[in-house]
Amino acid sequence: MIVGVDIGTQSLKAVVLAPEMKILGEHAVPYAPSFPQPGWAEQDPLLWEKALGPAIAGALGKAGAGAADVRALAFAGQLDGCIAIDRESRPLHPCLIWMDRRADIAGIDADLVHETCGVVLDATHPAAKIRWLKTHVPAVTQAVKFHVPVSYLVARVTGAHVIDHATASTSMVYGLKAQSYDDALLEAFNISRDELPQAMDADAVAGLLSKAGGALTGLSPGIPVAVGTGDDFSSALGAGLVDTSRFLNVLGTAEVTGALHDKPVIDPDRLVETHAFPGGHYYIENPGWLSGGALVWFRDTFRLESFEHLTALADQAPPGAGGVIFIPALSGAMAPEWIASARGAFYGLTPSHGTPHLARALLEGLAFAMRDVFERTQALGVRTQALRIAGGGARSALWTQIRADLVGLPAETPLHIDTSAIGAALLAAKAAGHIGDIASAAITLNPPANVTSPLAGHREAYDNAYRRYRQVFSSLRPLF
Incomplete structure (x- = not known):
């Protein structure tokens, strides 16, 4: 048996994978982030440690297996978190998670970061958080390493x-083409090379499970543990994104979108970032805007019973939502531009509009941001044949249909829609030598289960609505 673990923002999830590439059991243990001040977002790493044993035990129980049956382990999880550790690998402070924007990026050359790393200079990336911690948290003077959530648990x-090349490429100090940390950027952020984990392949063996690791996981010491990777990449692997023919849309709390490219192309307009990717491709992606989180806000604000109620209301309104437009920037805009100070908005309301139009506009506005990213990847040379929709939002037939209609391509939903832990399990299987090729195993494990064809009759309405969305965003930009 192989175990893959995803360190999420809201829960830690484990899956048990059989050698013949079949999921036998999965289990999640919930927890929550904290928000001590506006713009701050934290999580105690001990929450992950406490959830680890119960999540694995729950998945093994559902698989009808025991700890002695497990032959390999790997972690995937939330990107862009930052934890300083002491000599005993203990955290010196709460993890600054991906949503945290407290760091100051003043004085950093945005062009140098972009040209060297392929990423946008942004306070959410780890190098900015390391610099902030060194300046503002006295305990960090004892730090010997700075980790992201995955490398921390490893x-x-x-x-x-250790850290994999893909996750390292989100740091703002990793040279994309050189595949190593960059001296000039390390100096700019006041980081020394030995304060960072060593970059390795995601499917390499990081080490063997220690006695302490056995106590945390409930597994037998001595099994191989893979280096692992961030959830943007593990979700893509688990969803079967293994070549350049598919555009991936992961609908979770945040909506992560992107596609694979054979070359490390860098977006001159800085809408998408370029990352190393397990297996040799490059991942051209936008790290995401509040999407599932926006649905939670709408459900709670309008006092709806459930997400199904929201979708049923949206289905009562026509494509284009009767002229109502939603700008998907409840936590800042990530498309069509990165503007941290942008805020969400509904535009076009009249007395003839009701909750169904607002619900439809919400679903469409989030999908318009996806189209922004889709069109940019096409401009960078990606030739997409279909969408691949994963994450919790893939359960919504309406939301999937909207996305297919928006770009005029079929939208595939894989057999398993929660894919990050699956991607981790594939890396563990490769590290332990149980599979020789991740791409073939991913296709076998998680093939498309449903294909939604675009409705030609909706294309004109969506093209018009998308055009209005871009006009509204442009008009609001001076206010942002």
């Missing part, structure tokens, strides 16, 4: 301080 269970 260190806790193996003693190895």
Whole structure:
């Protein structure tokens, strides 16, 4: 048996994978982030540690297996978190998670970051958080390493301080083409090379599960633990994104979108970032805007019973939502531009509009941002044949239909829609030598289960609505 673990923002999830590439059991343990001040977002790493054993035990129980049956382990999880650790690999402070924007990026050359790393200079990326921690948290003077969530747990269970190339490429100090940390950017952020984990392949063996790791996981010490990767990449692997023919749309709390490219192309307009990717391609992606989180806000604000109620209301309104437009920037805009100070808005309301139009506009506005990213990847040379929709939002037939209609391509939903832990399990299987090729295994494990064809009759309405969305965003930009 192989175990894959996803360190999420809202829960830690484990899956048990059989050698013949079949999921036998899965289990999640919930927890929550904290928001001590506006713009701050934290999580205690001990929450992940406490959830680890119960999540794995729950998945093994559902699989009808025991700890002695497990032959390999890997972690995937939330990107862009930052934790300083001491010599005993203990955290010195709460993790600054991906939503945290407290860091100051003044004085950093945005062009140098973009040209070297392929990413946008942004306070959410780890290098900015490391600089902030060194300046504002006295305990960090004792730090020996700075980790992201995945590399933190790998260190806790193996003693190895490693990170995969894909996750390192989100840091703002990793040279995309050189595939190593960049001296000029390390100096700019006041980071030394030995304070960072060593970059390795995601499917390499980080180390063997230690005695302490066995106590945390409930598994037998001595099994191989893979280096692992961030959830943007593991979700893509688990969803079967293994070549350049598919555009991936992961509908979770945040909506992550992107496609694979054979070359490390860099977007001159800085809407998408370019990352290394397990297996040798490059991932051209937007790291996401509040999407599922926006549905939670709408459900709670309008006092709806459920997400199904929201979708049923939206289905009562026509494509284009009767002229109502939603700008998907409740936590800042990530499309069609990155503007952290942007805010969400509904535009076009008249007395003839009701809750169904607002619900439809919400679903469409989030999908318009996806189209922004889709069109940029096409401009950068990606030739997409179909969408691949994953994450919790893939359960909505309406939302999937809207996306297919918006770009005029079929939208595929894989057999398993929660894919990050699956991607981790694939990396563990490769590290342990149980599979020789991740791409073939991913296709076998998680093939398309449903295909939604675009409705030609909706294209004109959506093209017009999308055009209005871009006009409204442009008009609001001076206010942002």
